[in-house]
Amino acid sequence: MFWADTIANEIITKRQAPYRVFDWWTPSGMPHAGHVRTLLIHNAIAYGLKLHGQASTYFYGWDDMDPMDGLPPDLDAATYNQYMGMPLYKVPAPKPGFASLADYYTAKYLEAIETLEIYPEVPKTSELYESGQLNSMIALALDDAAKIRAIYADFGVIHSSDWHPFQVVCDNCGKLGTTYVTDWDGETVAYRCMPNLVTWAQGCGHEGRKSPYNGNGKLPWKVEWPAVWMVMEEDYEGGGKDHFTRNSSRDYGRRIVRDVFGGEEPIGYPHEFFLIGGKKMSSSKGLGLTANDAAHILPPRLMRFFVYRISPQRQLNFTPEGDSIPLIFDEFDRALTAYHTDPESDLGRVVLYAHQSDSPLPQYTMRFSKVTFLIQMPHINIREIAVREKGDALTSAEDEELAVRIEYARRWLSTYADESAKFTLQPDMPTVTLTHEQAVYL
Numbered sequence: 001m002f003w004a005d006t007i008a009n010e011i012i013t014k015r016q017a018p019y020r021v022f023d024w025w026t027p028s029g030m031p032h033a034g035h036v037r038t039l040l041i042h043n044a045i046a047y048g049l050k051l052h053g054q055a056s057t058y059f060y061g062w063d064d065m066d067p068m069d070g071l072p073p074d075l076d077a078a079t080y081n082q083y084m085g086m087p088l089y090k091v092p093a094p095k096p097g098f099a100s101l102a103d104y105y106t107a108k109y110l111e112a113i114e115t116l117e118i119y120p121e122v123p124k125t126s127e128l129y130e131s132g133q134l135n136s137m138i139a140l141a142l143d144d145a146a147k148i149r150a151i152y153a154d155f156g157v158i159h160s161s162d163w164h165p166f167q168v169v170c171d172n173c174g175k176l177g178t179t180y181v182t183d184w185d186g187e188t189v190a191y192r193c194m195p196n197l198v199t200w201a202q203g204c205g206h207e208g209r210k211s212p213y214n215g216n217g218k219l220p221w222k223v224e225w226p227a228v229w230m231v232m233e234e235d236y237e238g239g240g241k242d243h244f245t246r247n248s249s250r251d252y253g254r255r256i257v258r259d260v261f262g263g264e265e266p267i268g269y270p271h272e273f274f275l276i277g278g279k280k281m282s283s284s285k286g287l288g289l290t291a292n293d294a295a296h297i298l299p300p301r302l303m304r305f306f307v308y309r310i311s312p313q314r315q316l317n318f319t320p321e322g323d324s325i326p327l328i329f330d331e332f333d334r335a336l337t338a339y340h341t342d343p344e345s346d347l348g349r350v351v352l353y354a355h356q357s358d359s360p361l362p363q364y365t366m367r368f369s370k371v372t373f374l375i376q377m378p379h380i381n382i383r384e385i386a387v388r389e390k391g392d393a394l395t396s397a398e399d400e401e402l403a404v405r406i407e408y409a410r411r412w413l414s415t416y417a418d419e420s421a422k423f424t425l426q427p428d429m430p431t432v433t434l435t436h437e438q439a440v441y442l
């Protein structure tokens with residue numbers, strides 16, 4: 001069975017409709033192409049639930065309450081060092097027109113997401129905190145600080161007996177990553193802003209008490225994740241396999257959601273990495289393709305097809321250079337034949353999931369490599385050739401697909417194609433003097 005159908009069936013068996021599928025991302029740097037795979041996998045699951053006749057919503061959330069804990073390569077260190085440790089949604093953007101640094105990277109990622117024709121709901125952790133939606137979870141975590149310390153200890157992380165699972169925004173310097181909470185009296189927490197708590201930010205030494213509620217601070221990630229599962233009523237959230245290894249944040253979350261919050265974790269599977277040219281990408285090091293670049297390499301349906309045809313539990317490698325893009329189109333054409341022959345076959349299901357529309361799919365497509373060849377010949381009418389090749393008029397789906405292939409063939413020729421795929425016809429006739437016989441012959 002196609003992997004997304006298997007997961008959809010499991011969700012329907014174990015959880016109550018309407019279903020809520022989640023992915024979260026920290027907007028602390030330019031999103032890279034690796035995030036696109038996880039985005040698309042979750043999108044397939046939310047869409048799969050609809051194909052199975054169930055109501056579902058896809059949420060792509062922004063962890064914008066996280067402190068700034070690294071300097072992405074596109075920011076100026078002299079300007080941004082002073083903001084290290086502040087919540088990302090309070091750090092100014094590098095360009096006008098954005099409310100914050102988080103908003104700036106979020107807007108970049110949303111461009112890529114919309115290019116891929118995906119339209120999720122977009123919650124933000126800053127809003128969950130500021131609106132008070134997380135207040136009850138904060139109270140439970142602080143009341144049960146001793147239990148949370150014991151859970152951390154079970155994973156080999158020993159905190160001193162005054163450690164509390166919370167960090168407030170310092171009233172003096174505005175930093176969050178530098179504060180250490182030492183007491184909770186049921187209404188306020190006591191905190192110190194520590195000069196040396198972390199290596200990436202320096203606290204100011206301020207001490208005080210304040211309410212932990214309504215955006216005044218945040219839970220540490222390992223406690224925040226299960227708190228968010230609870231308040232967002234998540235049914236599914238998978239993620240990169242680095243979050244699912246032994247003693248990972250997922251293991252902490254599973255314990256904390258049950259023992260402290262009295263709930264259960266959403267269903268969720270680890271996803272293998274998305275490698276570009278055999279390499280793992282990193283936002284913090286500025287390595288690899290950005291999500292925006294990746295979103296423009298293939299048409300949305302083809303990009304979904306490329307990701308969906310490989311199970312999330314297998315590594316996916318993408319080398320955009322050379323012939324790999326024409327080969328993905330060829331693979332799609334074969335899968336399209338499988339879809340028309342047997343729509344319930346695994347390959348047929350991949351095509352249906354990639355299509356994500358009620359409109360009919362094309363029966364005829366012109367091979368991508370042929371499109372790239374023909375568009376370099378200026379006097380050729382490619383549609384006429386398509387009609388001749390099909391032996392009939394093109395349907396609107398076929399006509400649309402041809403237009404998309406022409407556009408992406410031009411893109412491919414100007415980016416990743418080898419020189420051998422390109423040729424330029426002489427724009428004008430060379431100036432030669434013809435004899436009368438030659439002119440008649442021509």
Ligand SMILES: [Zn+2]
Binds near residue numbers: 203205206
């Ligand atoms: Zn401070």
